[in-house]
Amino acid sequence: xxxxxxxxxxxxxxxxxxxxxxxxxxxxxxxxxxxxxxxxxxxxxxxxxxxxxxxxxxxxxxxxxxxxxxxxxxxxxxxxxxxxxxxxxxxxxxxxxxxxxxxxxxxxxxxxxxxxxxxxxxxxxxxxxxxxxxxxxxxxxxxxxxxxxxxxxxxxxxxx
Amino acid sequence: xxxxxxxxxxxxxxxxxxxxxxxxxxxxxxxxxxxxxxxxxxxxxxxxxxxxxxxxxxxxxxxxxxxxxxxxxxxxxxxxxxxxxxxxxxxxxxxxxxxxxxxxxxxxxxxxxxxxxxxxxxxxxxxxxxxxxxxxxxxxxxxxxxxxxxxxxxxxxxxxxxxxxxxxxxxxxxxxxxxxxxxxxxxxxxxxxxxxxxxxxxxxxxxxxxxxxxxxxxxxxxxxxxxxxxxxxxxxxxxxxxxxxxxxxxxxxxxxxxxxxxxxxxxxxxxxxxxxxxxxxxxxxxxxxxxxxxxxxxxxxxxxxxxxxxxxxxxxxxxxxxxxxxxxxxxxxxxxxxxxxxxxxxxxxxxxxxxxxxxxxxxxxxxxxxxxxxxxxxxxxxxxxxx
Numbered sequence: 001x002x003x004x005x006x007x008x009x010x011x012x013x014x015x016x017x018x019x020x021x022x023x024x025x026x027x028x029x030x031x032x033x034x035x036x037x038x039x040x041x042x043x044x045x046x047x048x049x050x051x052x053x054x055x056x057x058x059x060x061x062x063x064x065x066x067x068x069x070x071x072x073x074x075x076x077x078x079x080x081x082x083x084x085x086x087x088x089x090x091x092x093x094x095x096x097x098x099x100x101x102x103x104x105x106x107x108x109x110x111x112x113x114x115x116x117x118x119x120x121x122x123x124x125x126x127x128x129x130x131x132x133x134x135x136x137x138x139x140x141x142x143x144x145x146x147x148x149x150x151x152x153x154x155x156x157x158x159x160x
Numbered sequence: 161x162x163x164x165x166x167x168x169x170x171x172x173x174x175x176x177x178x179x180x181x182x183x184x185x186x187x188x189x190x191x192x193x194x195x196x197x198x199x200x201x202x203x204x205x206x207x208x209x210x211x212x213x214x215x216x217x218x219x220x221x222x223x224x225x226x227x228x229x230x231x232x233x234x235x236x237x238x239x240x241x242x243x244x245x246x247x248x249x250x251x252x253x254x255x256x257x258x259x260x261x262x263x264x265x266x267x268x269x270x271x272x273x274x275x276x277x278x279x280x281x282x283x284x285x286x287x288x289x290x291x292x293x294x295x296x297x298x299x300x301x302x303x304x305x306x307x308x309x310x311x312x313x314x315x316x317x318x319x320x321x322x323x324x325x326x327x328x329x330x331x332x333x334x335x336x337x338x339x340x341x342x343x344x345x346x347x348x349x350x351x352x353x354x355x356x357x358x359x360x361x362x363x364x365x366x367x368x369x370x371x372x373x374x375x376x377x378x379x380x381x382x383x384x385x386x387x388x389x390x391x392x393x394x395x396x397x398x399x400x401x402x403x404x405x406x407x408x409x410x411x412x413x414x415x416x417x418x419x420x421x422x423x424x425x426x427x428x429x430x431x432x433x434x435x436x437x438x439x440x441x442x443x444x445x446x447x448x449x450x451x452x453x454x455x456x457x458x459x460x461x462x463x464x465x466x467x468x469x470x471x472x473x474x475x476x477x478x479x480x481x482x483x484x485x486x487x488x489x490x491x492x493x494x495x496x497x498x499x500x501x502x503x504x505x506x507x508x509x510x511x512x513x514x515x516x517x518x519x520x521x522x523x524x525x526x527x528x529x530x531x532x533x534x535x536x537x538x539x540x541x542x543x544x545x546x547x
Contacts (some may be wrong), residue, residue: 040422040429045483048511049465056436059429063422068414075410083407098241109467121467 018144021136022086028133029069029089032115036066046113050099051106060104068092076140079148083141090137097130188329192221195333198342203347205229209240217242217313219333224293224314229392230255233306243314247290257273258289263302264312271308273341276334278327279310286312292395296321299334303342314424431514441518442460443533448543449503457501459493460532463517464506474505474536475545482516489524498525505539507534 013016035045045061049052054059068088075085100112100122112122114130175387195215202208209227217225217395224243228250230236233250263269266277279298295312311334316322323328422428444452452458453476462469462477469479481486496502502521506513518529533540540546 032234036419039427040425041427045511048469048495048508051508051510053510055508055512056432058510059433060431063418063429063431064411064415065418067421068410071410071414071417081403081406084402084410087402088407088410107471109464109471118357 012139013143015143015146018140018142019146022079022082022140022144024087025072025133025140026138027074029076031067033070033073035056035115036062036097037070040066045111046111048102049108049110049113051108052099052102065092082148084146086137086141086144089143090134093134093137097127100127100130106147116138184325188219188325188332191215191329191460192332192336194525195219195335199337202340205238205341205344205348206240206289208337209238212333213242213311215332216311216333216337219329220297220313220322221316222296222313222322223317223431224312224399226291226293226295226312227309228255228258228311229307229309230259231307233296234350241291244291244293250289250291252288258285259300259308259310260286261296266300271302273304274304274335276331276338277333285492290504297327297330301328301334301338303338303345307345312441322412327404400533435512435515435519438515438519439528440532441515441522444471444503444530445533446538446544449530449532450542450544452501453503459500459502461493461498461502461504461517461521462506463504463513464508465513471544475537475547481522482513485517489521493521493526496526497529501528501530502526503532505532505535507535511533 005150020066040059040062044058047061047065048058049057069092071083072089072092075081076089083111088112096112103110104124109121110124111120114126178386194370195212198211198215199208202211206242211230213227215224220370220440222243226244229238230252237250237252237255238248239246258527262279262281263271265281266279268277270277276299279300281295281298283294286295293312294314297313299311300308300310304505311330313322313330419431422431449458453460460474460477462473462479462481464479465474465481465483466479469477469481475477478492480492493502502518504518504521505516506517507515514531518531521529534541536546
């Protein structure tokens with residue numbers, strides 16, 4: 001029994017599991033940003049439908065947020081500044097989860113606008129999905145150390 | 161008496177011969193002195209050869225002369241001729257063959273340094289080397305292991321061969337010539353060494369300049385290396401932890417890229433909503449609106465998206481979402497008179513749907529468009545009917 005728990009602990013804290021999560025979350029965010037970048041007007045409608053941010057900031061968020069997702073996704077996949085990128089994605093996922101929770105609690109019948117504007121009305125499953133992604137981000141934050149480009153700096157320093 | 165006179169005549173004749181011989185010797189000594197004077201004015205091998213040949217030919221009274229110096233180390237051939245033409249340039253191989261045959265034909269077959277020996281080489285040997293000379297006297301001389309040569313003298317002006325004492329004179333001239341030649345060779349060697357030294361000095365100067373330049377470059381690289389090291393070390397400190405600067409950079413980059421892309425995109429958005437810059441529509445309170453609607457003097461429009469309308473709306477309101485304005489207007493409000501009152505409602509914290517639809521209605525020539533003050537909430541607070 002002890003061996004099982006030790007094995008579980010080893011697997012759950014593995015840097016390779018964190019790497020897999022990192023690539024997955026990075027890919028998800030890159031994919032999610034594509035549609036939003038191309039259809040900014042629709043994304044601004046999605047943001048507005050949450051009824052959480054003042055109306056003057058909606059367009060600005062619709063323009064900037066997809067690019068932040070894309071940049072963080074790329075940084076996460078390449079392993080450059082992955083800690084900061086994970087933190088940024090974690091913050092975004094927390095905001096998304098809170099927004100979805102508010103909408104569900106206020107019973108606002110909207111799609112989540114996570115990937116495209118034409119989506120099923122969001123539900124508690126949508127929130128669960130975001131929470132799982134948030135948990136993955138937390139795992140990446142604490143256990144990720146494999147295949148990071150900027151960890152090559154010590155080798156570079158030795159060469160210099 | 162007569163025998164005494166005969167003896168005197170004989171003595172006189174003998175004295176004259178001795179006098180002639182002495183004169184000749186004096187002349188020879190004079191030419192040797194002239195030769196030394198002449199040779200002492202030059203330190204160049206070619207000039208020495210020419211001067212030697214000229215003075216010696218004059219001293220011996222010959223019409224043809226040939227002098228050769230050969231450098232075995234560099235295989236260099238230098239010649240001087242008078243009274244004859246060479247068939248062409250003498251090659252080193254031809255000279256070596258000539259010297260070998262001369263050595264074979266020499267009297268004492270010696271290669272000792274500073275030695276002179278008489279040679280009797282058949283004329284065809286010279287002819288074979290391209291030297292058309294009727295040699296009546298010849299010597300081979302060796303200055304050292306490196307330099308040696310031959311000197312040939314043609315017939316005298318009277319057509320005969322030089323006499324033995326003149327051949328001795330040739331030896332003496334050659335010996336003297338060798339001394340000067342040796343000095344010239346030494347001078348040339350010194351000059352060559354000097355030239356080499358100058359060249360090396362120049363190379364050294366260039367090398368020092370290059371080294372100085374390299375030193376500057378290395379110093380520059382050292383500075384660059386230190387900078388890169390500090391940069392990398394600073395980067396290393398950032399790896400593995402969250403950096404506020406990174407988050408700031410991500411935000412900044414996203415803003416710059418987003419704004420630039422939006423600016424270039426055909427479906428670009430304004431950074432701030434256009435309703436912010438338009439004058440507000442005329443408001444109408446819920447009580448007045450209810451009264452007008454009940455009396456059929458106004459049309460009520462719900463400007464919110466279809467999902468929100470479906471969830472709850474004022475009874476009798478027509479849903480005209482701004483996203484589908486054109487098609488819905490044509491279908492539901494197409495027959496409306498332009499002066500008829502339209503009351504629009506529906507706004508959230510994030511979007512002024514009512515202002516947007518009211519603006520677009522005014523653009524469609526609806527002159528009398530008002531916005532319900534307080535919207536659905538004000539309507540509900542008065543307990544008016546919703547569905």
